[in-house]
Amino acid sequence: MKQAMTPEEIKEQKPYLDWSLSEAEYDYIRTQLLGRLPNYTETGLFAAMWSEHCSYKKSKSVLRLFPNKNERVLQGPGEGAGVVDIDDGQAVVFKAESHNHPTTVEPYQGAATGIGGILRDIFSMGARPIASLDSLHFGELTDPLMRMKVEATVRGIGDYGNCMGIPTVAGEITFDSCYQGNLLCNAMSVGLMDQKDIQQGRAAGIGNAVMYVGAKTGRDGIHGATFASTDFSDENETQRSAVQVGDPFMEKLLLEACLDLITKHPAWLVGIQDMGAAGIVSSSAEMASEGKSGMELNLDLVPQREPHMSAYEIMLSESQERMLLCVKKGNEEDVKKIFDLYGLEAVTIGRITAGHDYVLFHDGEEVCHLPVASLTDDVLEEESMERKPARIEEAEKQSAWEPHITNIESTLADLLQQPTIADKASLYWQYDSQVRTNTVVGPGSDAGVIRIRGTKKGLAMTTDGNGRFVYLNPEVGGQMALVEAAANIIASGAQPLAITDCLNYGDPNDPEIFWELHQSVQGMADACREFNTPVISGNVSLYNENNGRAIHPTPMVGMVGLIKNIDRVIPSFVQHPSDKVYLVGK
Amino acid sequence: MTNVRIFVTYKQSVFDPQGETIKTAIHSLGHDEVTSIKVGKFFDVTLAATGSDVVTAVKEIADQLLVNFNMETYTYQVMEEA
Amino acid sequence: MTNVRIFVTYKQSVFDPQGETIKTAIHSLGHDEVTSIKVGKFFDVTLAATGSDVVTAVKEIADQLLVNFNMETYTYQVMEEA
Amino acid sequence: MKIAVIVFPGSNCDIDLYEALHAVCHADVEYVSHRETSLTGFDAVMLPGGFSYGDYLRAGAIARFTNIMPAIVKMANAGKPVFGTCNGFQILTEAGLLPGALKRNDNQRFICRTIPLEVVNNQTIFTTQYCSRERIALPIAHADGSYYADEETLDRLEANNQVVFRYAAENPNGSLRNIAGITNERGNVLGMMPHPERAVEAILGSVDGLRLFKSLLENGKVRTEA
């Protein structure tokens, strides 16, 4: 297939600006990295790989503030998910992921595919997902459209997780007008594995195969990665059409097939990674980079759902329920047989090569030839300006606000009627919280608790965040997110182990927003050190704006704790009529 | 009274996992001659209106409620006036 | 190639809460002229067959798979042959 | 008594049934893939909950065409115990081993809750350890659990004591005559929407489901010995 534009036309017409690649970046790639004009496909790959979503070019400096090691951490950030030692040769694997933009545009599918994506991150590590959590932030319910979006989001999470047979055991839901035009949908998945099964997203060994498994590639979500990095206006809400559709049934088969391969035939597999944002390009380039290898792919071999897809579309498609494997040369047929059993496609689409080049063929032509590192490591980190917002300067001058309560009963009743505080049972009843019969504590308590079959152990898990606190004081707000999570874990009888996070903010090019990001991450990082709960994985979602109005800075903390004796778990409900009530702490 | 049937389907480019799974099932029943299957839903609406009022109402109902334009599209057919 | 549209609905006697819910929603949009709404699904099937083979295949597929006669019933329409 | 737990593509409560029988009841139980064609050597078969084939088309509609189904039908016709919960119940109705059908819940939503049930018939091989009219509580977790059959069928079910469980306090899904579980005429095939296998250990919140498995194992033993 012909390239849509010549390299010269790209230089002249600058289509990359629409894909959120800046002119400075383009020039840097052209002059410093390649010494030539990139072609259309290559330019598209750069735009995707250099997006904030894939490269963290704006947030990297801030993420370095987080501690990410301690005596239990086996795998910190950088892989599909973090891994923590829970004794007896077992490990817990977890990560959170935001799907804010897709959910805002198409709540049902956005939420569903958000769950699908985070589950793949877990099982690509070699772990079986044992529980899901969510953290949802909506606009005010007085808007009837918002009510429909709440329904659809919850249904999306439920339908996907229920079908997969993974219990959703905890979460949070808040309502505030700052999310009216930009919902937050964060999902977290927790998996359990034997330490010996830990996998990595790496491709190495000259001649080894790159295998594509799972669903076919269509034109869904093209520009999803770059799309997630630009803010919304009412206008482009109507333009969007490439909605990703989730197929939880396919994902269930993919889960079982991958775990079969990983646990029963470890010798065949070199590396495995899920195809998330920026699909084939990000998974393959990252695997090659991780393995310090060269890679050659033939895109004509990629299973395709639609005819006439361009190289660019095939590489950037965000079709769901796909995985990329690096398989030892000679074991391709063995691997294919495993996937056959589940009715899934497994196709060799390329090989590991000597050197460090990333080469793509399409329709018999070479359409991309780049140093692997130019896509993954050479990204220009961006310095950001910071400024303390005037509202905070103002607030600091004021004396502390004292609430005046005249009628405590009516104040309590008013508080309980706030949707954010009110009972969420009618929503979380739509989640199967018990499937696979390990749920000791489900939604409605401080934290979800899952027992580990065959042991006395259990895991407590929670998601917490509070955009209003962070808005008022980012540093203290960041600390409080940690404290709230730790309190929930401890109150469930567990020792906090580590956290994952989703950092949800507005446009970081606004110095005030970057300041909020920096301050709140500092607060979280300090509290992490205090609790000895390193950050082992996470996700950054910037540009959460609608018509120029940013959401409250809303970092979400997902924490997991270890329970040594599951019989000692204490529920958060009143147990007996004559029990005494104590207030502890300050 | 007018009866209208409104057909809602996924847009062409949107993946229909249900259709694919049903196709596989049909093939396993031995009906290999089936080359494609797409699933849609329809609404049989009865309105106390006639003529152009019907068209206006149907369009409004479809736009506002029955169709999700992110991924769906629709057609309709006025069945009969009575 | 023949395209056939197969329509599946609940039997008359089966209560369809979805239709009722949608009707309420339509009324709340101000379209009181809508007196009834029924929801069904349809399958657009493309077959590499023509003539009576099509009818035989469609009946078999519907009877065995697409329709649950405990609660559903169906009709079909041959759309075009190409 | 040797029990088969069938694994369909998309089954996800297979482990729940298996462990209820294996870890809690210490029964002889094995997973059997939907690809198998025989159940020789098994004395009973159980169809788990989940989403076989993603519940695409209708819950249970596609699973009934899998290779294993003829063997299940044979077991049923031979009078051996056949049990289906949730998706298993849906498959049994789709396969015609039980009358009626399961529709989308009246409120159009998935519902996961523990709700009260009445044991209507404690004379089946699955329910002898319950008292007649006993109130128990079992979890439900489904979107398509509204039991439907025509009036004549419903009358016949009641007349033959085929209704085994009814929703006792509230009807969560719109099931006709509050039906939560039924048997075939002969009484050896039981299908129910609630999940007894989720209520077999105190740590999971309830043990009200345990006696269902105990009843079956006890009655099976008597039978095998006889």
Ligand SMILES: Nc1ncnc2c1ncn2[C@@H]1O[C@H](COP(=O)(O)OP(=O)(O)O)[C@@H](O)[C@H]1O
């Ligand atoms: N989206 C959700 N998913 C699962 N459980 C939820 C969700 N939202 C709320 N819950 C559960 O409901 C309870 C109360 O929720 P919320 O009002 O957000 O509480 P909290 O103030 O404890 O964070 C918590 O136990 C939580 O686990």
